Amino acid sequence: MEENSNFLRTIIKEDLKSGKRDKVVTRFPPEPNGYLHIGHAKSIVINFGLADEFGGRTNLRFDDTNPLKEDQEYVDAIKEDVEWLGYEWEGLFFASDYFDEMYDRAVLLIKKGLAYVDDLSADEIREYRGTLSEPGKESPYRDRSVEENLELFERMKNGEFANGEKVLRAKIDMSSPNINLRDPVIYRISHATHHNTGDKWCIYPMYAFAHPIEDAIEGVTYSLCTTEFEDQRPLYDWVVRETEMEATPRQIEFGRLNLTNTVMSKRKLRQLVEEKFVDGWDDPRLPTISGLRRRGFTPEAIREFIKAAGVSKGYSTVDAQMLEHFVREDLKLKAPRTMAILRPLKVVITNYPEGEVEWLDADINPENPEMGTRMIPFSREIYVEQDDFMENPPAKYFRLFPGNEVRLKHAYFIKCNDVIKNENGEVVELHCTYDPETKSGSGFTGRKVKGTLHWVEATHALPAEFRLYEPLILDDEAEEGENISFLDQVNEKSLEILNGFIEPNMRDAQKQDKFQFFRHGYFNVDPKHTTADKKVFNRIVSLKSSFKL
Ligand code: ATP
Ligand code: MG
Numbered sequence: 001m002e003e004n005s006n007f008l009r010t011i012i013k014e015d016l017k018s019g020k021r022d023k024v025v026t027r028f029p030p031e032p033n034g035y036l037h038i039g040h041a042k043s044i045v046i047n048f049g050l051a052d053e054f055g056g057r058t059n060l061r062f063d064d065t066n067p068l069k070e071d072q073e074y075v076d077a078i079k080e081d082v083e084w085l086g087y088e089w090e091g092l093f094f095a096s097d098y099f100d101e102m103y104d105r106a107v108l109l110i111k112k113g114l115a116y117v118d119d120l121s122a123d124e125i126r127e128y129r130g131t132l133s134e135p136g137k138e139s140p141y142r143d144r145s146v147e148e149n150l151e152l153f154e155r156m157k158n159g160e161f162a163n164g165e166k167v168l169r170a171k172i173d174m175s176s177p178n179i180n181l182r183d184p185v186i187y188r189i190s191h192a193t194h195h196n197t198g199d200k201w202c203i204y205p206m207y208a209f210a211h212p213i214e215d216a217i218e219g220v221t222y223s224l225c226t227t228e229f230e231d232q233r234p235l236y237d238w239v240v241r242e243t244e245m246e247a248t249p250r251q252i253e254f255g256r257l258n259l260t261n262t263v264m265s266k267r268k269l270r271q272l273v274e275e276k277f278v279d280g281w282d283d284p285r286l287p288t289i290s291g292l293r294r295r296g297f298t299p300e301a302i303r304e305f306i307k308a309a310g311v312s313k314g315y316s317t318v319d320a321q322m323l324e325h326f327v328r329e330d331l332k333l334k335a336p337r338t339m340a341i342l343r344p345l346k347v348v349i350t351n352y353p354e355g356e357v358e359w360l361d362a363d364i365n366p367e368n369p370e371m372g373t374r375m376i377p378f379s380r381e382i383y384v385e386q387d388d389f390m391e392n393p394p395a396k397y398f399r400l401f402p403g404n405e406v407r408l409k410h411a412y413f414i415k416c417n418d419v420i421k422n423e424n425g426e427v428v429e430l431h432c433t434y435d436p437e438t439k440s441g442s443g444f445t446g447r448k449v450k451g452t453l454h455w456v457e458a459t460h461a462l463p464a465e466f467r468l469y470e471p472l473i474l475d476d477e478a479e480e481g482e483n484i485s486f487l488d489q490v491n492e493k494s495l496e497i498l499n500g501f502i503e504p505n506m507r508d509a510q511k512q513d514k515f516q517f518f519r520h521g522y523f524n525v526d527p528k529h530t531t532a533d534k535k536v537f538n539r540i541v542s543l544k545s546s547f548k549l
Pocket of ligand 1: 043225255
């Protein structure tokens with residue numbers, strides 16, 4: 001699709017034209033403390049997309065400065081997701097690769113009189129910081145000598161102090177109107193084993209200090225992040241300047257992406273996973289990349305969706321139906337069409353010879369004839385959908401009811417004669433007759449019927465499980481408060497599991513293969529629950545929606 005223009009592209013074009021920059025280097029900097037979600041996809045598409053467009057490069061860099069929350073499992077999952085989305089990183093880095101250099105740069109700040117070791121507790125630091133309307137108060141430790149600071153910082157590094165006993169703070173301005181500049185903490189003590197550096201360090205740099213240094217080390221020209229970092233930009237620039245980094249990356253903010261009827265923060269996603277509201281980070285109801293993949297969304301659909309949602313400064317909540325629109329568009333010509341019965345009702349065609357089977361030719365995708373045809377069996381026993389029959393139908397019901405004739409897709413007209421019920425009065429079988437003259441493709445014009453039903457021949461059908469999804473979060477506008485949690489809005493009916501049948505030619509369908517089931521929508525072969533004996537299908541989307549782009 002035609003790329004919408006956006007303000008980031010405009011800035012880059014101007015910089016390149018005026019000679020302010022001579023290349024585009026970006027990075028995607030996830031913290032490995034959870035799985036990526038569709039919001040991250042926006043950041044990925046922007047960072048990789050802009051670099052590609054201007055012949056630049058993009059690094060994948062793990063922002064692993066918090067040893068307590070980070071894990072190799074997340075690192076591996078993030079790499080897999082970025083690749084699956086279709087992007088190739090230039091360099092693969094970890095913030096922890098730069099801990100030595102960050103330490104040296106912190107020492108440089110101390111030597112310049114621009115950083116000091118503070119003994120105030122976290123609570124005191126917060127108190128001293130002041131508010132938007134009141135200036136902060138200087139710490140009594142602010143005027144320690146350079147020598148004392150150097151010695152204390154080294155002792156912090158050597159593990160001589162407990163967690164929280166001391167921090168290193170930048171010495172900027174306690175009365176700055178920008179609270180971020182009121183002597184921010186840049187190093188803290190954490191006696192924890194890091195997933196990369198093990199026990200080498202017990203002091204860790206804070207994000208606001210680490211991130212600009214990481215960017216500058218890698219020669220990043222545009223450090224693109226979300227708008228909650230806007231107020232930190234002066235600090236970002238201060239760190240780059242005062243630590244005397246050679247490169248001067250420029251931070252530019254864009255609006256976060258949000259989707260309706262879901263949650264996006266990693267904290268909430270983790271809670272849903274850990275408290276077993278869902279079946280892991282890749283549950284098909286989650287907006288994680290791995291969940292979307294398992295549901296059956298394609299990288300193409302996700303990329304096109306992100307581009308269409310656009311890049312603006314504003315925070316946007318986008319209708320989840322827009323994402324669904326793009327997967328329909330992507331699969332329309334690609335997905336083979338086939339018939340599946342989700343809630344089976346047996347039909348016996350009483351005038352069809354017993355024991356006989358005929359094989360009918362059916363196109364695989366009428367909108368894409370190159371996909372060819374498939375063979376489907378037809379015999380005396382078939383399955384139709386339970387809700388394609390009504391004993392006492394309302395007016396304008398054109399499907400099966402006693403005395404009515406319908407067309408079976410790719411096969412014949414059948415007419416309903418008898419309804420068989422069990423002892424509870426439930427319909428368990430229909431007896432119909434077919435008309436051999438009406439075979440599909442024979443050019444029969446004798447009479448018309450209004451309803452066309454899908455069906456699956458009973459003796460060759462393969463059993464299958466179908467998983468239908470509804471939004472995970474009922475009302476995402478609902479208030480959150482002290483005693484109200486987003487968990488109260490979790491939709492208990494977000495997953496429905498059905499057991500039915502698919503055509504025998506589906507025998508070789510592989511995990512992650514996608515199909516359009518006639519009248520039911522697009523489905524993906526679930527990679528987690530599918531076994532050699534039984535395929536499990538996730539419904540990606542139904543066929544129609546009221547959503548208009
Ligand atoms: P969360 O709040 O979901 O935990 P995060 O911002 O803490 O997300 P990071 O791993 O730090 O997660 O994010 C990596 C990059 O992705 C950052 O540059 C961040 O700004 C960007 N990003 C995260 N969420 C979104 C979103 N919803 N829309 C756009 N970009 C996002
Ligand atoms: Mg973050």
